[in-house]
Amino acid sequence: MAARKYSMQRREAAVEATRRRLVEATVALHKEKGALATTMQDIAARADVALGTAYRHFPTIGDAVFACGARLQEMMPFPSVAVFDGATSPRERLRILIGELFRYYDLGARWWEVGYGERSALPALDQGVGQLDAQIAALVDAAIGPLPVDARFARTAHGLSQFYAWKALSLAGMSTEEAIELVAEILCDRATPAEGEASRPKGRNNT
Numbered sequence: 001m002a003a004r005k006y007s008m009q010r011r012e013a014a015v016e017a018t019r020r021r022l023v024e025a026t027v028a029l030h031k032e033k034g035a036l037a038t039t040m041q042d043i044a045a046r047a048d049v050a051l052g053t054a055y056r057h058f059p060t061i062g063d064a065v066f067a068c069g070a071r072l073q074e075m076m077p078f079p080s081v082a083v084f085d086g087a088t089s090p091r092e093r094l095r096i097l098i099g100e101l102f103r104y105y106d107l108g109a110r111w112w113e114v115g116y117g118e119r120s121a122l123p124a125l126d127q128g129v130g131q132l133d134a135q136i137a138a139l140v141d142a143a144i145g146p147l148p149v150d151a152r153f154a155r156t157a158h159g160l161s162q163f164y165a166w167k168a169l170s171l172a173g174m175s176t177e178e179a180i181e182l183v184a185e186i187l188c189d190r191a192t193p194a195e196g197e198a199s200r201p202k203g204r205n206n207t
Helices: 002-033 040-047 051-057 061-075 090-107 109-121 123-144 151-160 163-171 176-190
Strands: none
Touching: 002 040, 002 051, 002 061, 002 109, 040 051, 040 061, 061 123, 090 109, 090 123, 090 151, 090 163, 090 176, 109 123, 109 163, 123 151, 151 176, 163 176
């Protein structure tokens, strides 16, 4: 019985090791050539396994996409609202917000480019990017929630916190730290209610 149990444990470990190779191969290929251009044959060849083995782990390309997304979450955990703990001023909260998001975008820039650029063609990718969008929105809402800002500011904060805001500034030649300074300064300067609007925190859907 002990020998059989050991044999099963070894088999399970081998299966898990194969899956890890397939996941890492998928992550690397998506970065190199994008999700749409990556085939199951590509993944199997990169992981050095038979094509049938790849299909047993990932019956569809969508399954491979989901596995890649889960691995990216492990590699690059999204900032939690705890980053605002101890922030003592609106300026500090806004700087933390932009700093956390822009450095996160910088860290996984190629993968986010693939995700946003190809999401309309792959339902699994669209689902994953939608989850990222929701995390971004929740972090922005957490940052501005305690602040006396209006709905217009909330929309501005959500817009300037997006991946493509960082990307545009990067393409303009700014370093990530320079982009953080600029956008944080813009938000801090505008973090006051517009005339005629209530001085209450607003979510992105409020008008």
